[in-house]
Amino acid sequence: MNPKFYVLHDIPGRIRFHIPALRDKKNHVEIEHMFSALKGITSVRIEPTIQTMLIHYDVSQLSRNTIFRYISIFFQQTRLDPLDDIMIQMDPATRNDWLRTLFSGGLLLLAGIRKSSFYKPDALVYGAVVATGYTVLSHGTSNKMRHPDILTGIVTMLSLGPSNMLYVAMITWIVNVLELLHEKQKVQSQKLSTIT
Template identity: 45%
Template sequence: MYFKYKIIHLIPGRIRLTVPALANTSEYSAIEEMFESIKGIENVRIEPIIQGMIIHYNQTELNHKHVLRYISLFFQQAQADIHTLLPGREELRKDLIRSFISGSLLLAAFLRNNVKHRPDAFDYLVVISTSYTVLSHGENKLSHPDVITGIISMLSLGAQNILQVAMVTWVVNLIEVFNDMRRSSQLLYL
């Protein structure tokens, strides 16, 4: 993972940087304290508005390359933590995989249905798979749009059109998963 920063000013004992990753946090005092705890770094000041960082260091204990290495390592790790530890990302990936599997099964069932007219065990397996996909997504199961759509579709289309009900419910579930992924991505930039 590549981390970007720009050196604005460098003189022995003092570095001024622009660090775009500072836009992703509000924990400025914690970052300052963490860097000031490193032997040889005397003072750190973060300027959040311009995403700047000024570091005063003792030249007899550190050189500017060591300081830049500490900065780079810290922000690379922080960036990795944001992407991998964001709550729900792994669950969203599982939801998407389940939804694609159910969609593939639904497609196979519809292609088979052109040949026959009565539902069989495979059709019921597809409906159960779609139901599991819909009910395993999210927290409050009964107020989810995909569950509500499934109930309304079942009442309006009837049990004899169970594959159509499953298809409508699956489409709403897929839209909902993509919407959750979009909202989760936007959290990265807050």
């Protein structure tokens, strides 16, 4: 189940959400009035065409986490897992990249645990390698062959050989995680530079 909303931008006193459920709601003015009536919220503006809700609030009276709870309750967001607080801050493309990475990492871990010294690849190993390949290839929009995780996979495959494909996938997966963390840091620094 996908989250019911995500944060487009968040600066103290102002937060903009993308809420796909706004497309189906017709009472936008009533929703604006209801949220505006909450203590600490100074104004609310809904743009139904692009499914966004902009909330201005007084940081001395209201925390952003409380606003998240209000939005979650109103749009019936269920807590998915402990990663929900982190995932809600990401745009859908980044969130999907991380979910694919976590899934393929879990498969790699499972395949690595099952691996014995008399190793013959089985369906789990092939599945983990394919999932990792898909994760790496589906991430990013620029020239995919220049991504560090792709280059690492190619170099590792050439040096370790096809019989060690689980190790190749693990190394490629690690580089993919490092690349995602680097992109996250880059986005955060860009947000900070636009605020100042």
